[in-house]
Amino acid sequence: MRRQNQIGAALAITSSIIWSGNFIVSRYAIHLAGPATLAFFRWTVATIFMLPFAYKNFKSEIPIFKQNKLYFFLMGLVGFAIYNTLIYTAGHYTTVINMALFGSTVHPIVAALLAAYFVNEKLHWKNITGIILGLIGTLYLLTKGHLSNITHFEIGLGDVWMILAGICFGSYNVFVRKKPQGISNNSFLLVLFAIGSILLFPVAIFEMNFIQPVVYNYHLLWIVLYIGIGNSTISYLIWNNAIQKIGAGKAGLFGTLIPFLSSIEAVLFLGESFSTAQVISGLIIVTGIVINTWPSPIKPIVHQS
Numbered sequence: 001m002r003r004q005n006q007i008g009a010a011l012a013i014t015s016s017i018i019w020s021g022n023f024i025v026s027r028y029a030i031h032l033a034g035p036a037t038l039a040f041f042r043w044t045v046a047t048i049f050m051l052p053f054a055y056k057n058f059k060s061e062i063p064i065f066k067q068n069k070l071y072f073f074l075m076g077l078v079g080f081a082i083y084n085t086l087i088y089t090a091g092h093y094t095t096v097i098n099m100a101l102f103g104s105t106v107h108p109i110v111a112a113l114l115a116a117y118f119v120n121e122k123l124h125w126k127n128i129t130g131i132i133l134g135l136i137g138t139l140y141l142l143t144k145g146h147l148s149n150i151t152h153f154e155i156g157l158g159d160v161w162m163i164l165a166g167i168c169f170g171s172y173n174v175f176v177r178k179k180p181q182g183i184s185n186n187s188f189l190l191v192l193f194a195i196g197s198i199l200l201f202p203v204a205i206f207e208m209n210f211i212q213p214v215v216y217n218y219h220l221l222w223i224v225l226y227i228g229i230g231n232s233t234i235s236y237l238i239w240n241n242a243i244q245k246i247g248a249g250k251a252g253l254f255g256t257l258i259p260f261l262s263s264i265e266a267v268l269f270l271g272e273s274f275s276t277a278q279v280i281s282g283l284i285i286v287t288g289i290v291i292n293t294w295p296s297p298i299k300p301i302v303h304q305s
Contacts, residue, residue, distance in 0.1 A: 015239040019263035022231050023099045025223050027089030032220045034212035035088030040204035043197035045228025050193055054186035061187050061237035067179045076195025079172030086165035094158025100262040102162035108253040110170025118174055121128030126291055130253050133288025141259055141281035176243055189236050253289055260285055
């Protein structure tokens with residue numbers, strides 16, 4: 001059990017590292033493609049890349065997919081089409097740090113609460129402590145170490161989009177545990193990628209023709225490959241495995257690392273200054289994650305004579 005917790009934690013951290021770059025990309029790409037178009041490109045590339053790895057399993061699992069059409073439609077809609085479009089929309093209105101803060105604060109709380117209700121994951125003191133420390137770390141980063149700054153903070157339109165995105169991803173984290181028996185991880189993702197792409201196709205066509213034309217260049221190509229292969233196929237496979245090993249509530253809490261990771265990336269790639277508040281908030285968030293995922297001691301079995 002201890003080994004399983006360690007592996008699950010490592011997988012969740014790896015996904016968080018890869019995903020944290022999504023906020024950087026969403027800000028960088030706002031002049032290259034609209035949010036629905038960028039999300040459509042993402043899931044189309046992810047579908048193509050996943051197909052050779054998942055086709056064999058998918059072919060044998062088609063009857064199970066047909067029996068659970070509504071489940072897969074809703075998961076593709078909420079966890080893929082809507083979620084990522086909301087992120088890329090938020091990138092047009094708010095900063096990278098705000099995107100990471102709001103999205104990553106909301107989704108672990110939503111995941112923990114929904115997991116307790118729908119999949120019977122008990123909320124114990126470790127979960128609650130981890131959530132509280134995650135919120136404190138995020139609040140510390142938000143206020144730059146001075147809580148008095150919270151009175152001057154205003155939630156903008158982009159922040160609202162990120163809160164909604166966090167709700168979507170928190171819901172996905174929980175209901176992935178309801179994946180029908182007999183469905184492999186790779187075919188599961190292939191179908192959800194494809195559903196997200198299909199649902200976004202008409203929206204993307206309308207957007208690129210009437211709202212924001214696409215700027216085709218090498219920057220867009222590398223961005224689409226990054227979000228389509230690394231940020232989608234690889235990360236989601238890793239993330240789903242983490243959920244299976246440590247549960248949706250615990251895995252979701254690792255998302256609170258993303259604001260700290262995004263801050264580091266903003267320094268490395270956008271030339272922003274790294275502050276003491278970012279270091280302290282990161283330590284608080286990591287402490288919450290360690291407490292939440294630390295395995296409970298195994299009680300010895302007492303044999304009665």
